[in-house]
Amino acid sequence: MDFIQELITIAPGADTPIYLQITNAFIRNIRSGHLRKGLKLPGSRKVAGLLKVNRMTVVAAYEELQVQGWIEKIPKKGTFVKKELPLLSPERIAENEEIYSIPKRTHFRFDEARIFPIPSSGFPPEGKLVFNDGFPDLRLTPMEALLRNMRSLSRRTVHKKYFMYGGSQGTRFLRETLSEYLSDTRGLPVTQENIQITKGAQMGIYLAASILLKPGDDIIVGEPGFTGAEFAFRRLNANINRVPVDHEGIDVDAVEHLCKTKKIRFVYVIPHHHHPTTVTLTPERRMKLLELALTHKFAILEDDYDYDFHYASKPMMPIASLDRNGSVIYIGTLTKTLAPAIRIGFMIAPENFIRAATHLRKSIDVQGDSLVENAIAELYREGTVTRHIKKSVKLYRERREHLCQLLNEELGNSVSFKVPDGGMAVWTTFRNTDLAVISQKAYKEGLVIPDGREYDTPAKKYNAVRLGFASLDFREQEQAVAILKELISN
Numbered sequence: 290m291d292f293i294q295e296l297i298t299i300a301p302g303a304d305t306p307i308y309l310q311i312t313n314a315f316i317r318n319i320r321s322g323h324l325r326k327g328l329k330l331p332g333s334r335k336v337a338g339l340l341k342v343n344r345m346t347v348v349a350a351y352e353e354l355q356v357q358g359w360i361e362k363i364p365k366k367g368t369f370v371k372k373e374l375p376l377l378s379p380e381r382i383a384e385n386e387e388i389y390s391i392p393k394r395t396h397f398r399f400d401e402a403r404i405f406p407i408p409s410s411g412f413p414p415e416g417k418l419v420f421n422d423g424f425p426d427l428r429l430t431p432m433e434a435l436l437r438n439m440r441s442l443s444r445r446t447v448h449k450k451y452f453m454y455g456g457s458q459g460t461r462f463l464r465e466t467l468s469e470y471l472s473d474t475r476g477l478p479v480t481q482e483n484i485q486i487t488k489g490a491q492m493g494i495y496l497a498a499s500i501l502l503k504p505g506d507d508i509i510v511g512e513p514g515f516t517g518a519e520f521a522f523r524r525l526n527a528n529i530n531r532v533p534v535d536h537e538g539i540d541v542d543a544v545e546h547l548c549k550t551k552k553i554r555f556v557y558v559i560p561h562h563h564h565p566t567t568v569t570l571t572p573e574r575r576m577k578l579l580e581l582a583l584t585h586k587f588a589i590l591e592d593d594y595d596y597d598f599h600y601a602s603k604p605m606m607p608i609a610s611l612d613r614n615g616s617v618i619y620i621g622t623l624t625k626t627l628a629p630a631i632r633i634g635f636m637i638a639p640e641n642f643i644r645a646a647t648h649l650r651k652s653i654d655v656q657g658d659s660l661v662e663n664a665i666a667e668l669y670r671e672g673t674v675t676r677h678i679k680k681s682v683k684l685y686r687e688r689r690e691h692l693c694q695l696l697n698e699e700l701g702n703s704v705s706f707k708v709p710d711g712g713m714a715v716w717t718t719f720r721n722t723d724l725a726v727i728s729q730k731a732y733k734e735g736l737v738i739p740d741g742r743e744y745d746t747p748a749k750k751y752n753a754v755r756l757g758f759a760s761l762d763f764r765e766q767e768q769a770v771a772i773l774k775e776l777i778s779n
């Protein structure tokens with residue numbers, strides 16, 4: 290049976306998980322007749338040894354093959370290729386019969402331009418250093434604790450009801466947990482009826498904007514700003530008005546000025562650490578924005594995506610905590626606290642708005658993953674999240690200092706930046722060097738660094754990028770900056 294090695298080749302860096310690669314290779318070989326019907330297959334341990342993979346990977350592949358009907362396990366005898374192969378996988382009828390694949394294009398037309406492309410960098414490539422946009426270090430994520438909670442909840446009988454439909458607003462347990470946590474830590478006097486659980490902040494932004502906007506409505510955003518939100522607003526045909534963002538945050542005088550000539554539907558702000566520049570909106574401007582909202586009857590869409598990560602002092606309370614009139618729709622997320630792939634975020638607003646959000650969410654995504662939601666609620670209740678934040682803030686503060694020091698010492702006059710009070714990235718402007726060129730060359734040297742062009746507008750080219758420091762340890766930062774130094778000096 291050592292020929293298994295020749296029949297199955299594994300591509301370690303491929304997108305397809307290894308167990309599926311093994312599954313597919315078995316299917317190909319059964320279909321082609323290399324593994325004949327009725328053949329006894331070697332045990333998982335043996336195959337694992339031959340292919341040099343973990344035994345559990347082969348066990349998973351065998352399970353998949355069994356579920357699909359290609360092999361069968363006969364107690365006390367072993368695992369065999371089935372004599373009756375699955376109907377859905379017919380053998381070839383003729384030698385040169387074409388294998389069906391989905392046509393590249395639909396035969397009918399639809400307005401492709403209406404769904405304009407949103408650039409996506411995809412998953413980070415293997416083996417390269419990545420200066421990301423300001424994301425957490427996934428090596429710290431309390432995955433074991435989360436999985437333990439998921440396992441233990443799924444075993445409890447009382448929890449079985451959560452496997453059923455019914456949680457479009459998010460589970461009550463998570464909403465109650467968050468309402469207590471947010472009122473203790475962020476001064477938000479909310480009940481579970483004020484919370485809509487979302488899949489990250491992006492869904493909250495899209496839901497809120499969809500509820501508020503009719504095509505052509507005027508809104509205000511800061512410039513430079515977060516392109517992810519702008520894509521959502523453009524999709525909804527908003528008329529986007531930009532006001533400058535300076536060292537005190539979004540310019541509220543410019544907001545006031547616009548309100549005199551236009552009916553503004555909402556102002557989108559990222560007051561804690563503006564994206565991309567990371568500045569914090571001053572208390573005076575926060576108060577003025579609230580006054581303007583009341584006078585001009587607009588909503589404030591407050592995106593507080595990385596609240597937990599503030600280094601200069603204690604985090605500043607959200608604008609929503611000062612709102613006594615129901616002007617603010619507050620958006621938060623755990624994707625920066627835990628991991629971007631754990632898609633849990635929340636929206637906080639008066640109850641009538643939350644009801645609308647729940648209805649709307651249901652039409653595009655029936656509900657979230659209740660098991661994950663409740664396991665995360667447990668993470669809060671047992672103190673894991675608080676401990677994790679404390680540990681991460683300490684480490685990220687050191688990493689922020691290290692990167693800023695490196696940028697000063699190694700890149701000197703080639704870049705300019707302000708040490709951020711919070712967030713996970715340094716907004717860095719490149720001087721006398723084209724960032725797009727550096728970005729291309731860096732990739733060849735093993736460093737991924739965005740070219741920053743997403744922040745440019747027709748009126749302004751920034752030649753600046755967010756250098757995420759949180760997910761790189763000291764040594765990785767040093768390697769990354771050394772590559773930049775080399776490229777800049779050449």
Ligand SMILES: Cc1ncc(COP(=O)(O)O)c(C=O)c1O
Nearest residue numbers: 489490491515564592594622624
């Ligand atoms: C300012 C801002 N808002 C929202 C988001 C989206 O976050 P999420 O992954 O929770 O959807 C991001 C992502 O980086 C962001 O930077």
